[in-house]
Amino acid sequence: MTRYIIRRLLQVIPVFLGTTLLVYYMVFALPGDPIAALFGDRQPPQSVIDALRNQYNLDQPFWVQYGLFLKNLFTFNLGVDFTQQPIAATLARIFPVTAMLAIEALIIQAVFGVLFGVFAGLRKGKLFDSTVLVASLVVIAVPTFVLGFVFQLVFGVQLGWAKPTVGASANWGNLILPAVVLGLVSFAYVLRLTRTSVIENMNADYVRTATAKGLSRPRVVLAHILRNSMIPVVTYLGANLGGLMGGAIVTEGIFNVPGVGNKLYQAVQRGEGPTVVAIVSVLVLVFVAANLLVDLLYAWLDPRIRYE
Amino acid sequence: MSNTKHFVAPVDETPLQATDSLRTDQAPLSLWADAWRKLRRRPMFIISSLMILSLLFVAFFPGVFTSVDPNNNCQLSNSEAGPTAGHPFGFTLQGCDVYARVIHGTQASLSVGVLSVLCVLVIGVTLGALAGYYGGWLDAVLARLGDIFFALPLVLGALVITQLPLFRENKSVWTVVFVISMLAWPQMARITRGAVIEVRNADFVTAARSLGVSRFGALVRHVLPNALAPVIVLATLELGVFIVAEATLSFLGIGLPASVMSWGNDISAANASIRTNPSILLYPAGALSITVLSFIMLGDAVRDALDPKSRQR
Numbered sequence: 001m002t003r004y005i006i007r008r009l010l011q012v013i014p015v016f017l018g019t020t021l022l023v024y025y026m027v028f029a030l031p032g033d034p035i036a037a038l039f040g041d042r043q044p045p046q047s048v049i050d051a052l053r054n055q056y057n058l059d060q061p062f063w064v065q066y067g068l069f070l071k072n073l074f075t076f077n078l079g080v081d082f083t084q085q086p087i088a089a090t091l092a093r094i095f096p097v098t099a100m101l102a103i104e105a106l107i108i109q110a111v112f113g114v115l116f117g118v119f120a121g122l123r124k125g126k127l128f129d130s131t132v133l134v135a136s137l138v139v140i141a142v143p144t145f146v147l148g149f150v151f152q153l154v155f156g157v158q159l160g161w162a163k164p165t166v167g168a169s170a171n172w173g174n175l176i177l178p179a180v181v182l183g184l185v186s187f188a189y190v191l192r193l194t195r196t197s198v199i200e201n202m203n204a205d206y207v208r209t210a211t212a213k214g215l216s217r218p219r220v221v222l223a224h225i226l227r228n229s230m231i232p233v234v235t236y237l238g239a240n241l242g243g244l245m246g247g248a249i250v251t252e253g254i255f256n257v258p259g260v261g262n263k264l265y266q267a268v269q270r271g272e273g274p275t276v277v278a279i280v281s282v283l284v285l286v287f288v289a290a291n292l293l294v295d296l297l298y299a300w301l302d303p304r305i306r307y308e
Numbered sequence: 309m310s311n312t313k314h315f316v317a318p319v320d321e322t323p324l325q326a327t328d329s330l331r332t333d334q335a336p337l338s339l340w341a342d343a344w345r346k347l348r349r350r351p352m353f354i355i356s357s358l359m360i361l362s363l364l365f366v367a368f369f370p371g372v373f374t375s376v377d378p379n380n381n382c383q384l385s386n387s388e389a390g391p392t393a394g395h396p397f398g399f400t401l402q403g404c405d406v407y408a409r410v411i412h413g414t415q416a417s418l419s420v421g422v423l424s425v426l427c428v429l430v431i432g433v434t435l436g437a438l439a440g441y442y443g444g445w446l447d448a449v450l451a452r453l454g455d456i457f458f459a460l461p462l463v464l465g466a467l468v469i470t471q472l473p474l475f476r477e478n479k480s481v482w483t484v485v486f487v488i489s490m491l492a493w494p495q496m497a498r499i500t501r502g503a504v505i506e507v508r509n510a511d512f513v514t515a516a517r518s519l520g521v522s523r524f525g526a527l528v529r530h531v532l533p534n535a536l537a538p539v540i541v542l543a544t545l546e547l548g549v550f551i552v553a554e555a556t557l558s559f560l561g562i563g564l565p566a567s568v569m570s571w572g573n574d575i576s577a578a579n580a581s582i583r584t585n586p587s588i589l590l591y592p593a594g595a596l597s598i599t600v601l602s603f604i605m606l607g608d609a610v611r612d613a614l615d616p617k618s619r620q621r
Binding site for chain 1: 548579598608
């Protein structure tokens with residue numbers, strides 16, 4: 001088990017280096033001089049420009065810049081962005097907000113997706129099942145930004161059930177509306193995965209055995225059918241956590257959530273290389289950690305799976 | 309069936325007549341013929357293909373459905389005006405005919421979807437098949453390469469790629485296609501790799517090899533055709549996903565240029581008047597959703613038909 005984890009962690013290294021290198025290279029190639037942009041239409045003295053370029057290593061060739069970035073990353077010295085704000089402080093401000101949003105969305109899609117999926121699977125071919133199936137396709141077909149606008153308009157503005165924009169006051173309650181929008185599409189996928197899996201397992205031998213032993217229906221469904229149906233669902237949820245953290249650009253933009261997506265969008269537009277790469281590095285780590293966690297969960301869900 | 313419930317598995321016996329009635333002079337139905345026979349009877353498949361055919365017709369011949377010029381006939385005096393005769397969906401903020409724009413936007417959205425899927429198929433199937441078939445270091449390198457792109461969320465990758473000088477200057481349908489295929493091929497490669505690994509050691513491949521077919525020839529002629537089922541399912545499903553991706557990118561201002569008429573651009577523009585006149589947003593959004601819905605319904609039906617677990621003999 002320990003050896004497996006170590007091997008997995010070693011595999012993270014090339015992925016991490018590759019992703020950061022790719023993003024760093026693309027940010028490096030962005031047009032425009034970020035230092036010149038700092039001064040607007042004024043012309044600063046050459047010595048100031050040189051000092052700034054030196055501070056951000058912009059006077060070095062690409063590979064040296066990337067090497068220095070890695071060195072700083074591993075010594076936890078993220079430096080400052082182009083407005084002289086420490087990047088570490090920015091990360092500490094935006095990641096908790098997005099983590100809250102992502103966790104809330106994850107809980108919504110996991111709880112409701114599994115619940116509806118199990119009920120639909122157990123009643124395969126009945127009215128409830130067909131309704132839920134068609135409804136989930138419709139949910140998948142409507143783009144997130146359309147859902148976001150409609151929900152904002154209906155629940156935020158017209159009905160007044162939630163705050164239409166989150167702004168600086170990001171807490172669990174205010175984030176519910178964006179979390180629903182963010183989680184809705186994945187909710188449909190979780191539902192369909194659970195349903196398929198439940199239908200597959202419903203007729204398995206061990207389920208028949210469990211029923212024959214005289215176990216109650218809830219116990220058969222919860223302990224035998226559901227637990228064995230969870231592997232594809234957990235895989236999807238794990239892969240999705242990374243997507244929820246980084247892919248919330250649209251949702252965070254619509255509801256004005258001061259999180260990772262919003263910051264990332266601004267930073268790319270302004271050509272703030274250091275901020276972009278720092279955020280992406282953390283996102284890659286979250287993505288990899290979530291996938292590792294999922295693999296370890298397999299062994300708990302299905303004791304037949306062992307890692308060595 | 310109340311008290312007679314029994315949990316003894318029924319004994320499967322093949323009736324004698326069944327063996328007699330087997331036509332040995334005919335080849336059994338292939339996976340594809342079997343799937344096609346099943347597909348033809350599914351209402352979901354019929355409805356979704358009819359919808360897709362009509363969408364294609366709209367995309368190729370928009371002039372049949374509207375004679376209003378969607379771009380050059382805009383009058384600010386019509387700004388956000390409601391429906392009138394000849395203009396059933398009303399007017400946008402700029403006074404353009406919403407109906408004409410929805411009709412003419414079909415082409416861009418559909419072509420981005422179809423072209424992206426084709427590119428992803430070419431890249432993903434080639435790399436995935438090579439990795440799965442030859443294995444070894446090639447497999448390891450391609451798996452890590454795929455992981456790198458996999459860890460990069462679509463919107464984020466697109467944000468950075470479209471800012472590159474090469475794409476910033478000349479945006480078109482092709483830049484969007486390039487961005488989407490760059491970020492979406494690993495999924496296709498993984499699915500192909502898995503399917504190829506399942507097939508590569510099958511008896512018919514060994515037989516072909518022992519008959520003198522080259523290693524690469526066996527991959528192209530025998531392994532790939534038998535590994536295509538999951539690939540085709542994913543491709544149909546991804547078509548819908550890519551159309552949404554195009555709209556999302558255009559909505560963020562990094563997709564199609566504003567001069568190209570697309571549903572994504574129109575939704576993005578309608579955003580300004582959502583509080584005063586939400587219907588301007590709802591018409592292109594509705595068209596987009598119906599299109600995506602028909603493609604995922606098609607993908608769903610194809611998956612059910614090709615899924616070996618649901619196949620009956």
